[in-house]
Amino acid sequence: MEIEQLEKVASQVRRDILRMVHGCQSGHPGGSLGCTDLLVALYFEQMKLKEENGSVVFDMDGKDEDLFFLSNGHISPVWYSVLSRKGYFPVSEMATFRKLNSRLQGHPTTHEGLDGIRIASGSLGQGMSAAIGAATAKKLNKDTNTVYVLMGDGEQQEGQVWEAAMAAPHLKVDNLIAVIDLNGQQIDGPTIEVMDNRDLGKKYEAFGWEVLNIEEGNDMAAIVKGLYEAKSRLGHGRPIMVLLHTGMGYGVDFMMGSHKWHGIAPNDDQLAAALAQLEETMGDY
Amino acid sequence: MKKYTFTEKKDTRSGFGAGMHELGKSNPNVVALCADLVGSLKLGPFIQENPDRFIQCGISEANMIGMSAGLTIGGKIPFATTFANFATGRVYDQIRQSVAYSGKNVKICASHAGLTLGEDGATHQILEDIGMMKMLPGMTVINPCDYNQTKAATIAIADYEGPVYLRFGRPVIPVFTDADQKFEIGKAWMVNEGTDVTIVATGHMVWEAIQAGETLAAEGISAEIINIHTIKPLDEEAILKSIAKTRCIVSAEEHNRIGGLGDSVAQVIVKNDLVPQEYIAVDDSFGESGTPAQLLEKYGLSAAAIVAAAKKVMARK
Numbered sequence: 132m133e134i135e136q137l138e139k140v141a142s143q144v145r146r147d148i149l150r151m152v153h154g155c156q157s158g159h160p161g162g163s164l165g166c167t168d169l170l171v172a173l174y175f176e177q178m179k180l181k182e183e184n185g186s187v188v189f190d191m192d193g194k195d196e197d198l199f200f201l202s203n204g205h206i207s208p209v210w211y212s213v214l215s216r217k218g219y220f221p222v223s224e225m226a227t228f229r230k231l232n233s234r235l236q237g238h239p240t241t242h243e244g245l246d247g248i249r250i251a252s253g254s255l256g257q258g259m260s261a262a263i264g265a266a267t268a269k270k271l272n273k274d275t276n277t278v279y280v281l282m283g284d285g286e287q288q289e290g291q292v293w294e295a296a297m298a299a300p301h302l303k304v305d306n307l308i309a310v311i312d313l314n315g316q317q318i319d320g321p322t323i324e325v326m327d328n329r330d331l332g333k334k335y336e337a338f339g340w341e342v343l344n345i346e347e348g349n350d351m352a353a354i355v356k357g358l359y360e361a362k363s364r365l366g367h368g369r370p371i372m373v374l375l376h377t378g379m380g381y382g383v384d385f386m387m388g389s390h391k392w393h394g395i396a397p398n399d400d401q402l403a404a405a406l407a408q409l410e411e412t413m414g415d416y
Numbered sequence: 417m418k419k420y421t422f423t424e425k426k427d428t429r430s431g432f433g434a435g436m437h438e439l440g441k442s443n444p445n446v447v448a449l450c451a452d453l454v455g456s457l458k459l460g461p462f463i464q465e466n467p468d469r470f471i472q473c474g475i476s477e478a479n480m481i482g483m484s485a486g487l488t489i490g491g492k493i494p495f496a497t498t499f500a501n502f503a504t505g506r507v508y509d510q511i512r513q514s515v516a517y518s519g520k521n522v523k524i525c526a527s528h529a530g531l532t533l534g535e536d537g538a539t540h541q542i543l544e545d546i547g548m549m550k551m552l553p554g555m556t557v558i559n560p561c562d563y564n565q566t567k568a569a570t571i572a573i574a575d576y577e578g579p580v581y582l583r584f585g586r587p588v589i590p591v592f593t594d595a596d597q598k599f600e601i602g603k604a605w606m607v608n609e610g611t612d613v614t615i616v617a618t619g620h621m622v623w624e625a626i627q628a629g630e631t632l633a634a635e636g637i638s639a640e641i642i643n644i645h646t647i648k649p650l651d652e653e654a655i656l657k658s659i660a661k662t663r664c665i666v667s668a669e670e671h672n673r674i675g676g677l678g679d680s681v682a683q684v685i686v687k688n689d690l691v692p693q694e695y696i697a698v699d700d701s702f703g704e705s706g707t708p709a710q711l712l713e714k715y716g717l718s719a720a721a722i723v724a725a726a727k728k729v730m731a732r733k
Contacts, residue, residue, distance in 0.1 A: 264486020294479035
């Protein structure tokens with residue numbers, strides 16, 4: 132897909148995120164807006180997905196296709212929007228986000244049978260382990276497709292992340308591309324103040340990963356280029372780590388760059404002000 | 417009293433290793449994972465014959481559980497193995513979210529459960545694992561009674577779709593069940609039919625219950641002994657049928673009194689048919705260093721303790 136088209140999808144996804152969170156007055160818009168461009172690039176350009184008659188189809192095993200895991204499950208709005216816009220479930224279902232009897236739970240889950248999701252996340256630090264397992268299963272199955280996992284930078288404070296970080300290079304899981312959303316913010320404030328991760332690139336390199344940076348993590352052309360670069364380095368005995376430099380709340384001027392919009396919903400006026408900044412390109416749900 | 421004899425003593429963990437060895441030959445989807453304890457888990461033969469289907473995770477249990485969940489995506493049947501303490505309490509949240517809530521076909525196989533690992537002491541003697549695992553929706557909890565039954569259970573859970581916690585131990589104990597038995601998940605095994613008192617036991621306590629039954633028989637008391645190898649789902653029908661006859665029950669387990677088999681049995685009783693119950697279990701405490709025999713004696717998990725509990729509960733009828 133052309134960059135311009137991907138940007139149009141991203142604009143609609145940002146509208147979806149804001150309207151979902153506003154609709155239930157609950158959820159996490161900041162990280163969702165910051166990772167919008169990445170998820171659009173993955174699902175609409177980068178990933179090989181199983182399709183029948185031009186529509187995506189879902190099965191839990193995910194053999195012969197690329198897989199994506201969202202470890203920082205609280206940014207579920209961006210994933211739900213991208214999955215539905217890609218065709219995994221009706222866009223109208225976004226109106227049920229975080230409401231009773233919905234398949235769109237606050238944090239993603241397999242429990243309600245929502246196509247596109249293969250494991251629950253929300254309690255942080257667990258996604259990369261699952262991705263390593265899925266990547267290992269692919270190798271055992273002689274399936275040459277790629278596994279992607281997205282984590283938050285605050286999430287790097289979880290101990291399990293470093294167990295997984297140690298295991299992936301040791302086990303030569305070289306069909307895995309991990310991405311850290313490096314927005315420098317977490318609930319209680321800037322990451323550097325809450326618990327400084329210091330130089331994540333050097334840490335992952337020391338653990339045996341191949342690390343690359345996408346400095347403009349909200350620039351579609353830069354993301355697509357970076358993801359193709361990451362993919363070109365697969366298959367050489369090492370997992371790939373992409374440090375994606377994003378802005379929390381990107382795309383809405385009064386939400387950008389602050390931890391304040393990590394986990395609160397806009398009111399009616401704020402929603403209107405935000406939507407005025409984002410073109411409706413695919414029709415609101 | 418039906419007579420049970422044995423010609424050898426073996427550890428239940430070796431039954432697990434033997435089961436894995438067989439699964440290595442019979443089921444190409446079985447993958448073993450271990451957190452730096454392959455000798456203790458008796459995985460040697462499986463690893464030797466299936467090196468590509470073994471993943472050494474190092475001392476990283478949380479990652480092992482997560483990787484196991486991921487392996488199911490792609491159709492693998494992961495057996496995640498370590499000591500019971502590190503397989504449950506240490507990784508409860510990983511099991512809860514990535515395995516149980518996600519409905520993943522992961523087999524958590526835990527050795528050195530209970531007091532009878534002995535000298536290592538309380539840090540390793542988990543007595544809360546049955547409680548933690550049975551509280552997870554959708555989790556099956558199995559605690560077999562000897563080498564042969566552990567081997568059969570290991571093979572059986574590979575064919576069952578869903579998360580399973582399989583608990584076994586370190587000490588050598590009599591091998592008294594059939595080598596070629598078929599293991600039915602959720603189906604209690606009637607060890608001895610009786611009329612005066614029901615004794616439901618799990619794991620290592622089944623042999624103690626059999627010995628208690630012999631002592632009671634010598635005193636003219638007819639004990640009905642049931643092996644509850646599957647604690648969840650519990651064979652409620654077997655328990656209700658038995659207490660309808662005996663009108664009293666003793667539960668016996670190598671676990672904390674709170675949250676184990678005894679509490680599951682009590683729920684069945686209070687909801688259906690109220691009869692007196694006595695618990696043979698560790699009385700809400702940690703363990704300590706000692707030999708398995710010393711510990712079972714000190715913490716009241718012996719055949720003699722079961723005999724006393726049976727008499728006490730009969731007096732409460």
